[in-house]
Amino acid sequence: MSTPQELEKQMTEKTEQELQTMFARPDDWTPEALNAARAELQKRNIPVIEPVLQEAWTKQNVLEVAKFQKWVIWMILISLVAMFIPFATIVTGIIQLYFIFKLATALRLSAWGYIIMAFIPLIGLIALLHLNGKATKKLKASGIRVGLMGARMEDF
Numbered sequence: 001m002s003t004p005q006e007l008e009k010q011m012t013e014k015t016e017q018e019l020q021t022m023f024a025r026p027d028d029w030t031p032e033a034l035n036a037a038r039a040e041l042q043k044r045n046i047p048v049i050e051p052v053l054q055e056a057w058t059k060q061n062v063l064e065v066a067k068f069q070k071w072v073i074w075m076i077l078i079s080l081v082a083m084f085i086p087f088a089t090i091v092t093g094i095i096q097l098y099f100i101f102k103l104a105t106a107l108r109l110s111a112w113g114y115i116i117m118a119f120i121p122l123i124g125l126i127a128l129l130h131l132n133g134k135a136t137k138k139l140k141a142s143g144i145r146v147g148l149m150g151a152r153m154e155d156f
Contacts, residue, residue: 007033011040020049058156061106062142066151068103069135074149075099076128089121096124103131107138 002010019037019087022029024149029037039120041048096118109131117127128147136146144151 007036009037012148016046023048042146057142062139062144063156064145065135065138068099070150071099071133072103072128072132079125093118093124096128100131103135105133
């Protein structure tokens with residue numbers, strides 16, 4: 001374990017970016033090291049940027065993401081088939097808007113960028129894939145197993 005003098009010396013050798021990064025992952029550091037980093041930033045007249053705490057996700061929030069992710073996956077498959085049927089892309093595009101909005105809202109994202117992209121045939125499909133990827137990441141972070149067709153509802 002480092003002495004307070006050693007910690008102070010180590011902090012003087014760090015850049016502002018390195019010091020601020022310590023506060024982004026406070027669990028990786030001892031309270032003494034964080035205090036030394038805070039003191040060093042104060043000496044340099046630099047405010048400490050504390051990470052913003054995210055809202056907790058309830059089981060109901062995660063279930064909602066899983067449910068709408070499943071619908072988005074089905075829309076991706078339907079879109080792939082609809083590309084070969086005249087005027088079917090228009091119908092599927094309209095239906096996609098609803099599911100894009102619902103999944104983006106469940107993920108606490110702004111849906112407008114995805115909705116605008118949905119009006120462009122192939123770009124809309126890419127938007128669906130991107131939104132699906134974000135949902136998968138959120139579900140896995142919540143400890144839910146996610147397969148090719150999304151999370152199994154039995155896991156809830």
